[in-house]
Amino acid sequence: MLMILCMPSKPTEPHNNFNSYNTNKPMPVISKNNNNNASSSVPKLFLFFTFLSILSLAFFFFPTTTITTTTIAHPSLSLQSSLEPTINVYVADLPRSLNYGLLDRYWAFSPSDSRLGSDSDRGIRSSNLGIKTLEIPPYPENPLIKQYSAEYWILGDLMTPPQHRTGSFAKRVFDPRNAHVIFVPFFATLSAEMQLGMAKGAFRKKVGNEDYKRQRQVIDFLKKTESWKRSGGRDHVFVLTDPVAMWHVKDEISPAILLVVDFGGWYRHDSKSSNCSSTDTDMIQHTQVSVLKDVIVPYTHLLPRLHLSENKERHNILYFKGAKHRRRGGLIREKLWDLLVNESGVIMEEGFPNATGREQSIRGMRASEFCLHPAGDTPTSCRLFDAIQSLCIPVIISDNIELPFEGMVDYLEFSVFVAVSDALKPSWLVNHLKSFSKEQKDRFRQNMAQVQPIFVYDNGHPGGIGPIPLDGAVNHIWKKVHQKLPMIKEAIIREKRKPPGVSVPRRCHCT
Template sequence: MPPKNTTTLFSVPSLLISLSLLCILSLSLFFLSHTSSPSSRPQTAPLPHANSFIKVYVADLPRSLNYGLLEKYWSLQTDTRLGSESDNQIRSTHLWKQNLKYPKYPENPIIKQYSAEYWITGDLMTPEELRTASFARRVFDSGEADVIFVPFFATMSAEMQLGVGKGVFRKKEGNEDYERQREVVDFVKRSEAWKRSGGRDHVFVLTDPVAMWHVRAEISPAVLLVVDFGGWYRLDSKASSSNSSDKIQHTQVSLLKDVIVPYTHLLPRLLISENKERQTLLYFKGAKHRHRGGMVREKLWDLLVNEQGVIMEEGFPNATGKEQSIKGMRTSEFCLHPAGDTPTSCRLFDAIQSLCIPVIVSDNIELPFEGMVDYSGFSVFVAVTDALQPNWLVRHLRSYSDKQKNYFRQNMAKVQPVFMYDNGHLGGIGPVPFDGAVNHIWRKVHQKLPMIKEAIIREKRKPPEFRDLVVMIGQPVFSPC
């Protein structure tokens, strides 16, 4: 027994507590010292293990509904639409005939920006031995598939009709696009795969805002690959009543079942090693006057057009406009991205490829691959109410230091491949980049599989007459809960 005046400095319990605190402190210091700097943080989620994949069955549509549409497009004697100069040149030299089995996609920027349908289909049509980098594994029995891909070139179908008979586009009589839409829907609905799932495991590419306009209620249970929901959440501009049948139901599209995909960028990629000093603060090229949500653009234009260091150019998608955009985006620190007729446009992806920091002024924007890509690491998001305050936006952009802007551009360089479709092969037939847009799209579809399967199982228990009623009235046919 110790003497009464002896003081014990550490009892056993207090010693254990002290040691525990010391360990926690040491671990904290370790993690703080090993945390990566902002510039080294990855801006994309890691791609899945090589053994991960999604099983895709390709619906056996007639060729006339995909590559046959391209043959028909290139066989036109001429095309008077805006931006068609390059395609008319290709027609005159017969360059499109280099690969008759898989013709090239149009260069007309109005059409090319929606070319996801071409690259996704091209990947699936590539011989299997070349598809080692593809996240989608093609299967030839629909019963084995996770999803059924419907290879309808909906954008080409719509653009063909707009080019030769725009006046009947919203009508059914004399509308070849409607006839093709009807043929696609009737074909898939007759299949056993559709009957098993009610279409919930079918995948359609609808990048053009007017693609498959007449049959959207019928395909709304499916997984829709869209550039945004802007073409769905609106009334037709000519509709006089909110009760118009032209109203597209919000319930037909949802982030729960659908996938937001990138536009095809129209400007060439600028590597970070090629980046040069940028003299302009903010750049925008496009149409000033837009409808609906794009009216914000007109207000922004009036606020910014006379600001020092800001260039606002009225522009159109032709060869001259492309060269101006390349120069403008590569020599500017920031590129303005306001909403147009829809919340987004290919301008965002041109800015990324040009290493021009996007300034996104669009409160309702949907972005591709969120959860995989951290847009805050290379973009500036501005609320519409802030952007419309006089002098606010320019002051805000000038507050960013050179270090911050360099951080944005370094991160942008890392994600450039994620938004690229072109695989560099004639006709799009060849291996896709492992980290490119096509694989990221299939990864997002893969994330939907648990909910798709749950919805199919839940729907089977409902009386057939109820299911028919749901489709008929255009209410939600995909129920996640």
């Protein structure tokens, strides 16, 4: 029986292993000593099989719980396993004018509006005359637009030839019937930003609004497809990194899987359109934004990565740069500003993310132990991801915030969370931050350095066409979508079995 336990079995080939090409390599030779005579080899074989038998019994009676515990304790360090399945993605056949064609139009502009005419983009327009002939133009460097560039990098990965996509968690399929999800390649954020830059006054109107025409074109096209009819759009994926993206058709796409930076652009809309009560909190429907079906994605960081080996002594306790006055939930920012602006070791700078502001932010974040992250117009901003890339410990002032890749990343390992009520007490926040020891702050930065790549979209290839890093933002987004699939499938089946004429009452997502 012992010999049966220790006999080596044929290794099982992992399902959908990205590195399956390695399985064709010849098996390694266990012993290379072919000069030993038969009499000397027998004891060695006996000892070898005896050792394997003991090892097998040890595994049988003493499970390897230590290894499992270590993996669970550090989810942020567990990136891509070769045993993970892929997610099959079909790219909806939208015209080029709704994605890369929008970039053609953007680079053809000579705008004066600050949203479209930043110094960095003016430089690209003037120095790169051949940009108009590129099949896939670059995404704008204008920080107001670049922070929302997830749509560009996700599509770039899907457009990459299959032989260069061996590291991608998403497998592109060319028959929608073979797909788990349908990706909608509409640059919704760029469309919205271009409208805001060209004719802001028409943004909330339908007449004279080019962005609305594009939104309508997308929805009208999708609703005619068999894929949409089959699922009601529930298995379709939209990238909506700007809270105002696809604003006019929110009701029509709300059953879909939405990739959003937070839910801040949806709460007020939903609370007005449905009589929300406390009894609805555990009855979230697929007609509302929800962590059950939607995915929180990171903003694109605007500051360069600081490696742990490059970290230098930090002289400031706390740093913040941004607009003092915000709307809605961001009103707390003004109160915090007044409390902190005169505190010793605290730097509060008001500024715009132009070229000068960028350099100030780099210096400020790299010279400070902690970086303040209060809510703006919505709960999150790209400032959090700039802080992570700068190894500046984020101080998140929020009672209710959704963060990217929860469950994959443990933010407590490198961030400080503070209740709004505590933050608004005079001197409380600074005294709290001073209580952290050097060892604690060093550990925060070490953990932060481990997760920096997870929040990076740029794969270093022109147009985003090329292999992506295994541990980057695009792969982690598709992993989160993959986690939603059982709920999406259940919702589709439940919808199909409803008798004709029966509708589910609309409920809001209260938090």
